[in-house]
Amino acid sequence: MTESSPFAPPVTVAWADHAPPPRGGLHVWRIALDAPDHADLRVLSAGETARADRLADPARRRRFIALRVAARHILARYVEAEPHAIEFGAGHRGKPHVTRPPTPWAFNLSDSGALALLALDDRGPVGVDLEGLRAVARWDRIARRTFDEPAHRALAAAPADARDELFLAHWTAHEARQKATGEGLHGVRADAAQWQVLHFRPDPGWIAALAFAAGVEPRVSWLDYRHVPPAAP
Numbered sequence: 001m002t003e004s005s006p007f008a009p010p011v012t013v014a015w016a017d018h019a020p021p022p023r024g025g026l027h028v029w030r031i032a033l034d035a036p037d038h039a040d041l042r043v044l045s046a047g048e049t050a051r052a053d054r055l056a057d058p059a060r061r062r063r064f065i066a067l068r069v070a071a072r073h074i075l076a077r078y079v080e081a082e083p084h085a086i087e088f089g090a091g092h093r094g095k096p097h098v099t100r101p102p103t104p105w106a107f108n109l110s111d112s113g114a115l116a117l118l119a120l121d122d123r124g125p126v127g128v129d130l131e132g133l134r135a136v137a138r139w140d141r142i143a144r145r146t147f148d149e150p151a152h153r154a155l156a157a158a159p160a161d162a163r164d165e166l167f168l169a170h171w172t173a174h175e176a177r178q179k180a181t182g183e184g185l186h187g188v189r190a191d192a193a194q195w196q197v198l199h200f201r202p203d204p205g206w207i208a209a210l211a212f213a214a215g216v217e218p219r220v221s222w223l224d225y226r227h228v229p230p231a232a233p
């Protein structure tokens with residue numbers, strides 16, 4: 001932690017290459033969307049298939065299908081149902097949750113390019129946000145609009161070569177909290193004091209943040225869905 005950053009340095013994740021049987025707590029899965037696979041379209045709902053069909057770009061379509069199939073296979077381990085039998089509902093701003101079978105597991109998804117993350121917790125809501133490390137052109141405008149005054153000041157004072165990553169740390173923390181509450185980017189702003197944020201590097205080239213309620217034990221199981229690392233964005 002430095003004076004200009006309120007965040008601990010991001011954790012570099014060592015992904016487990018095999019999945020133990022799910023226990024309770026926080027679990028984060030890395031999903032490499034371009035890994036060769038046998039995307040099993042039969043597990044998708046009619047709504048998911050229709051959404052895939054609306055994606056004109058073949059790469060986006062393929063990645064969307066890979067993510068939906070992976071998410072169903074992963075969730076099936078936790079909720080004890082066949083992947084195709086899982087039913088989803090959505091909160092008032094669209095946050096998905098499992099409605100059938102009934103389960104204590106909350107989950108949240110984020111994807112960026114060839115990589116996606118699925119976070120789960122059986123103790124309460126969770127939010128995750130993933131961003132490719134990149135130059136952020138309009139950081140000043142976005143920071144003024146979105147972050148508090150100290151964060152904006154710290155960004156303005158940061159050396160140019162550190163600013164993009166600091167901006168993305170603030171951004172992923174903000175978005176992960178907004179996704180944990182389900183309010184998304186346009187809803188009621190989360191009270192930061194009610195949430196813990198853990199920053200991590202899922203792979204070189206990406207930064208991510210996980211938000212979960214203050215007071216929840218922050219130990220995370222890091223799990224790899226496929227063992228092929230994605231190409232950096």
Ligand SMILES: CC(C)(COP(=O)(O)OP(=O)(O)OC[C@H]1O[C@@H](n2cnc3c(N)ncnc32)[C@H](O)[C@@H]1OP(=O)(O)O)[C@@H](O)C(=O)NCCC(=O)NCCS
Pocket residue numbers: 092093094095096108109110111112128129130175178179180181182183184185186187
């Ligand atoms: C949800 C949101 C933060 C996603 O941002 P993003 O950077 O584009 O995408 P990410 O990859 O990080 O996350 C997308 C996933 O978050 C989940 N999600 C969708 N809405 C969500 C919400 N309100 N809260 C938490 N998670 C949400 C979904 O699983 C979604 O995946 P999908 O698009 O494949 O269905 C942003 O789109 C948003 O704020 N949406 C809210 C829209 C809204 O307010 N609608 C009001 C309707 S009344």
